[in-house]
Amino acid sequence: MPGRVISFHYKLTNASGAVLDSSEGRQALSFMEGTDQIIPGLEKELLLLKKGDKKKITVPADQAYGQRDEARLVKVPRSKIPSPNVKIGDRFAGGQEAHAPVFVVTAVTENEVTLDGNHELAGMDLTFDVEIVGMRQATSEEISHGHAHGESGHSH
Ligand code: ZN
Numbered sequence: 001m002p003g004r005v006i007s008f009h010y011k012l013t014n015a016s017g018a019v020l021d022s023s024e025g026r027q028a029l030s031f032m033e034g035t036d037q038i039i040p041g042l043e044k045e046l047l048l049l050k051k052g053d054k055k056k057i058t059v060p061a062d063q064a065y066g067q068r069d070e071a072r073l074v075k076v077p078r079s080k081i082p083s084p085n086v087k088i089g090d091r092f093a094g095g096q097e098a099h100a101p102v103f104v105v106t107a108v109t110e111n112e113v114t115l116d117g118n119h120e121l122a123g124m125d126l127t128f129d130v131e132i133v134g135m136r137q138a139t140s141e142e143i144s145h146g147h148a149h150g151e152s153g154h155s156h
Contacts, residue, residue: 007134
């Protein structure tokens with residue numbers, strides 16, 4: 001059934017059980033099916049559930065944020081970095097657009113800065129404890145925009 005908007009609460013843990021993210025105390029996360037708003041391995045499982053269902057879903061890295069790619073480690077001259085006090089852990093957007101990749105500084109030498117463009121969850125198997133709290137047909141406006149609107153969706 002295409003064009004549903006599904007809202008869910010989640011707790012995200014890594015393979016050793018550490019909590020990486022959670023919607024606890026926030027609005028549920030909403031997405032429209034088939035629009036790549038959430039990772040594919042999670043969407044596939046959520047589409048099989050119905051409102052009120054709770055499930056623990058483990059998504060292998062390949063179905064989540066992919067494997068780490070060493071080609072996404074780039075070294076740039078320190079003079080190209082806008083911040084004079086650049087340090088390990090600093091984050092830079094790779095462009096102006098909203099979904100530009102984020103680069104994290106992983107090494108700093110006198111002349112060079114190493115930036116890691118891998119998603120911070122790349123290479124990880126992820127476990128989501130989910131609860132479906134809403135499921136409805138998308139509106140024609142949502143379908144034309146290709147994303148969920150409303151209370152906990154996207155707003156313009
Ligand atoms: Zn919209």
